[in-house]
Amino acid sequence: MTGCIFLGVDGMDPVVTERMMGEGSLPNFERLAQMGSYGRLATVAPPQSPVVWATIATGKAPSAHGIFDFIHRDPATYKPFLSLHRQHSGKYVNPVQGETFWEQAARRGEQGTLLKWPMGFPPRPFQEGKLLAGLGVPDVRGMLGSYAWYTTEKGTLAPDSKGRIVEVAPRGGKIQTDIAGPFTASLIGRKAATLPLFIEFDEREATLKIGRKAVTLQVGSWSPWIELSFDVGFFRKVTGVCRFLLQQTAPEFRLYLTPVQVDYASAEFPIATPAGYATELSQAIGPYATLGISEDTNALNDGVLSDSEFVELCDAVMAEREAMLMHELARFRNGLLGCVFDTTDRIQHMFWRLQDGSHPMYDAHAAESFGDVIPRYYRWMDRILGEVMERAPGGQLLVCSDHGFTTFRRSVHVNAWLMEKGYLTLKDGVDSCSGLFEGVDWSATSAYAVGFTSIYFNVKGRESQGIVDPADLPALQRRLAADLLTLSDGDVNCVKGCYDTGALYGRIDAADGPDLVIGFADGYRTSWQSAIGAFGAGPVLENNLKKWSGDHCCDASLVPGVIFGSRRESVADVATVLDVARAIGGICQT
Amino acid sequence: MDYLDALESKSICVIREAYQKFKGRTGMLWSVGKDSTTLLCLVRKAFFGKIPFPVIHIDTGYKFPEMYEFRDRLAKEWGFEVIVARNEEQLACGMGPDKGAKLDCCTELKTNALKQLIDREGFQAILLGIRRDEHGIRAKERYFSPRDSQFQWDYENQPAELWDQYNSFLNDSEHYRVHPILHFTELDIWRYIRREQLPLVDLYLSRQGHRYRSIGCVPCCSPVHSPAASIDEIIKELQLTTESERAGRAQDKENLYTMQKLRSLGYM
Ligand SMILES: [Zn+2]
Numbered sequence: 133m134t135g136c137i138f139l140g141v142d143g144m145d146p147v148v149t150e151r152m153m154g155e156g157s158l159p160n161f162e163r164l165a166q167m168g169s170y171g172r173l174a175t176v177a178p179p180q181s182p183v184v185w186a187t188i189a190t191g192k193a194p195s196a197h198g199i200f201d202f203i204h205r206d207p208a209t210y211k212p213f214l215s216l217h218r219q220h221s222g223k224y225v226n227p228v229q230g231e232t233f234w235e236q237a238a239r240r241g242e243q244g245t246l247l248k249w250p251m252g253f254p255p256r257p258f259q260e261g262k263l264l265a266g267l268g269v270p271d272v273r274g275m276l277g278s279y280a281w282y283t284t285e286k287g288t289l290a291p292d293s294k295g296r297i298v299e300v301a302p303r304g305g306k307i308q309t310d311i312a313g314p315f316t317a318s319l320i321g322r323k324a325a326t327l328p329l330f331i332e333f334d335e336r337e338a339t340l341k342i343g344r345k346a347v348t349l350q351v352g353s354w355s356p357w358i359e360l361s362f363d364v365g366f367f368r369k370v371t372g373v374c375r376f377l378l379q380q381t382a383p384e385f386r387l388y389l390t391p392v393q394v395d396y397a398s399a400e401f402p403i404a405t406p407a408g409y410a411t412e413l414s415q416a417i418g419p420y421a422t423l424g425i426s427e428d429t430n431a432l433n434d435g436v437l438s439d440s441e442f443v444e445l446c447d448a449v450m451a452e453r454e455a456m457l458m459h460e461l462a463r464f465r466n467g468l469l470g471c472v473f474d475t476t477d478r479i480q481h482m483f484w485r486l487q488d489g490s491h492p493m494y495d496a497h498a499a500e501s502f503g504d505v506i507p508r509y510y511r512w513m514d515r516i517l518g519e520v521m522e523r524a525p526g527g528q529l530l531v532c533s534d535h536g537f538t539t540f541r542r543s544v545h546v547n548a549w550l551m552e553k554g555y556l557t558l559k560d561g562v563d564s565c566s567g568l569f570e571g572v573d574w575s576a577t578s579a580y581a582v583g584f585t586s587i588y589f590n591v592k593g594r595e596s597q598g599i600v601d602p603a604d605l606p607a608l609q610r611r612l613a614a615d616l617l618t619l620s621d622g623d624v625n626c627v628k629g630c631y632d633t634g635a636l637y638g639r640i641d642a643a644d645g646p647d648l649v650i651g652f653a654d655g656y657r658t659s660w661q662s663a664i665g666a667f668g669a670g671p672v673l674e675n676n677l678k679k680w681s682g683d684h685c686c687d688a689s690l691v692p693g694v695i696f697g698s699r700r701e702s703v704a705d706v707a708t709v710l711d712v713a714r715a716i717g718g719i720c721q722t
Numbered sequence: 723m724d725y726l727d728a729l730e731s732k733s734i735c736v737i738r739e740a741y742q743k744f745k746g747r748t749g750m751l752w753s754v755g756k757d758s759t760t761l762l763c764l765v766r767k768a769f770f771g772k773i774p775f776p777v778i779h780i781d782t783g784y785k786f787p788e789m790y791e792f793r794d795r796l797a798k799e800w801g802f803e804v805i806v807a808r809n810e811e812q813l814a815c816g817m818g819p820d821k822g823a824k825l826d827c828c829t830e831l832k833t834n835a836l837k838q839l840i841d842r843e844g845f846q847a848i849l850l851g852i853r854r855d856e857h858g859i860r861a862k863e864r865y866f867s868p869r870d871s872q873f874q875w876d877y878e879n880q881p882a883e884l885w886d887q888y889n890s891f892l893n894d895s896e897h898y899r900v901h902p903i904l905h906f907t908e909l910d911i912w913r914y915i916r917r918e919q920l921p922l923v924d925l926y927l928s929r930q931g932h933r934y935r936s937i938g939c940v941p942c943c944s945p946v947h948s949p950a951a952s953i954d955e956i957i958k959e960l961q962l963t964t965e966s967e968r969a970g971r972a973q974d975k976e977n978l979y980t981m982q983k984l985r986s987l988g989y990m
Contacts, residue, residue, distance in 0.1 A: 203984065212984060275986040294986060315979070430986070567981050664984045 143477035144533035160518035178585035184534035185250035191713030195637035201583030233713040243467035255405035271391035294430035313362035357419035371395035420452040427478035484682025533693035540683035543659035546581040547667035564668025586646035628687035651687030750849035758851035
């Protein structure tokens with residue numbers, strides 16, 4: 133066997149990795165490091181997964197591939213939008229610009245297979261290649277993941293829960309409710325198509341009936357993947373797959389439903405190229421999660437899933453990914469095989485609190501049970517690596533992560549700070565904004581923050597109501613960057629660096645690019661609210677009281693990734709994530 | 723396909739599906755107003771000029787005289803049978819809008835009249851000419867809505883409009899309301915009426931600066947200021963008012979959707 137095998141491990145952190153290698157708990161990574169090489173891999177600013185994976189794929193800076201943040205803004209309306217997928221006249225289009233390493237390899241006649249590639253949705257076809265999209269694939273509702281929870285409990289959840297909370301009223305052990313499916317843009321506006329769900333339960337189990345399908349679940353157990361078909365009007369259907377978790381039936385009834393995920397052969401949501409590839413995989417390994425972020429972090433945070441239920445879900449996703457890779461590995465002879473594991477990222481986001489005693493969400497009791505979850509995922513990756521090394525002895529291996537990880541203890545309301553400093557102004561009589569920058573007085577606003585690390589100036593000729601003369605931009609950039617460096621939390625600086633994107637990336641072609649990139653200090657991150665243009669007068673800093681407790685949207689220098697290569701010379705000149713695509717190209721050619 | 727053709731074929735599809743399932747146990751309500759008259763026309767189209775099931779008119783005894791006259795004329799012209807349902811008991815003891823609350827009156831005279839008739843005739847599916855843009859609560863209606871034996875709408879627990887999916891839920895104590903023109907807006911109805919040249923009670927047209935936007939019992943209806951004395955003028959009027967209103971609402975909805983999408987990224 134020849135060829136190149138690339139494993140991407142989202143969020144694999146050098147500090148954790150080195151510690152665990154030192155303890156001897158990652159024997160295969162250690163072997164790979166000794167046989168070939170290991171190093172810390174500098175990442176790009178900002179170190180956000182969509183940005184970095186696009187860089188790894190294209191070998192280009194954000195200014196060239198066009199992904200600058202999880203969230204961008206439309207200069208015409210100032211409205212923030214998700215960068216993970218874009219829609220043009222109702223159709224999804226891949227947002228990443230530039231040729232990827234597998235497209236280049238295909239041009240040279242090297243066959244490639246890419247599994248769960250982030251920012252690969254919808255996939256662009258490439259010669260004789262196969263790609264299954266990962267991060268960025270929406271659920272059938274077009275969301276990044278909206279779960280449903282059927283419960284008899286009333287009002288116990290935060291009003292801002294991310295899922296659909298359905299309060300059910302059983303009559304004689306029977307519940308009739310429904311499953312919300314895709315939104316249909318009908319003649320009378322947007323509405324959700326639904327399917328009836330009929331439930332019969334006792335203390336031990338419940339039977340769920342959806343149309344002619346029936347599945348019986350014991351309390352505490354997950355259903356297999358269930359296929360659903362929604363009528364979206366005008367004789368069209370959208371199919372999806374989902375799983376249920378019967379949490380309990382007494383004294384309260386609780387049933388969790390995963391986001392309804394795009395079906396393998398969906399025409400509305402093409403998740404693979406060639407189109408039949410996703411189905412082929414499901415036939416080979418069984419049904420699997422298709423959602424980009426299929427580890428339901430929202431449900432854990434909302435208190436709908438417990439720590440252990442969330443881990444069960446993550447375990448299933450990780451096992452599916454492993455099965456996919458082993459399936460492809462079994463028939464891999466030459467060319468290129470790539471697979472990205474991102475459950476490692478979600479697990480670290482949600483459980484960092486249990487390995488940081490100073491985190492406001494640290495919980496000694498939970499740490500006893502779940503303190504080992506993060507190391508367990510590193511060991512799981514190690515086992516997968518060992519399996520790959522054994523099954524593909526002739527192939528050249530390259531393993532890397534997009535960024536490392538650190539703690540997230542304090543939230544920064546950047547837009548509230550901009551308001552405090554006079555850069556951002558609300559209209560008369562408005563004292564807060566609940567999102568999308570509604571209520572901002574653009575005629576008196578010179579700068580605004582969007583997403584997790586981006587600051588834009590309100591530039592004449594670019595923004596629809598711009599007031600900043602382009603000639604004044606450089607001076608203003610310097611002033612705001614200097615101001616931001618003084619933002620402090622007691623005697624700790626919250627910001628490590630603030631970068632002018634011109635200096636950071638060189639020329640910016642995309643009008644979407646921010647003017648400044650914030651590099652937060654360790655432990656600080658933009659608040660969830662500020663990211664989508666929600667803010668008000670009030671404290672700029674707040675404790676992070678969410679289970680989402682680890683992050684990497686800080687200064688890039690604080691969260692380098694890792695790189696392992698089976699042949700030292702192949703990765704000798706890989707210093708940053710910008711070099712990975714070229715290194716893979718080099719391996720494929722030898 | 724033309725826009726009105728698309729609306730029409732969706733309706734016809736729902737009508738045929740309902741009839742195929744319930745055959746002789748199907749009926750339709752006809753209030754004589756513009757919406758249910760449009761529905762009547764669609765039923766005729768669905769079955770090539772015939773109306774294969776009974777047409778029910780609930781008579782509260784308080785309708786406009788023009789409506790009774792129009793009802794009898796159209797039934798004769800199009801050749802269909804009208805079953806008139808009256809809550810004789812209540813009418814006899816003097817129930818009417820001037821006695822008691824308006825809602826009680828409507829419940830007693832309409833709902834109970836219908837309930838009695840359904841019990842007597844054994845209907846399992848009733849076609850209704852309601853539109854989704856009519857009232858707040860109707861926004862939650864589906865093409866096929868079950869009601870329980872208490873005649874209560876169960877808005878939260880409604881199944882979707884996919885027959886095969888809930889065949890098993892159907893039992894004798896329930897009947898289904900079928901809404902074939904749910905997707906029409908008020909403006910669509912007028913455009914369709916104009917295209918099909920449907921006959922209509924002329925209360926809809928302006929007389930001395932007033933016209934009715936909907937008609938029913940005399941005491942429950944009040945006319946609106948409007949100079950629109952022809953169908954063309956009504957359409958023009960609605961285009962100016964409703965469409966600008968709807969455009970505003972559509973914008974709000976889009977923003978809500980954008981927020982929902984953004985929020986699905988994390989805890990915002
Ligand atoms: Zn992450």
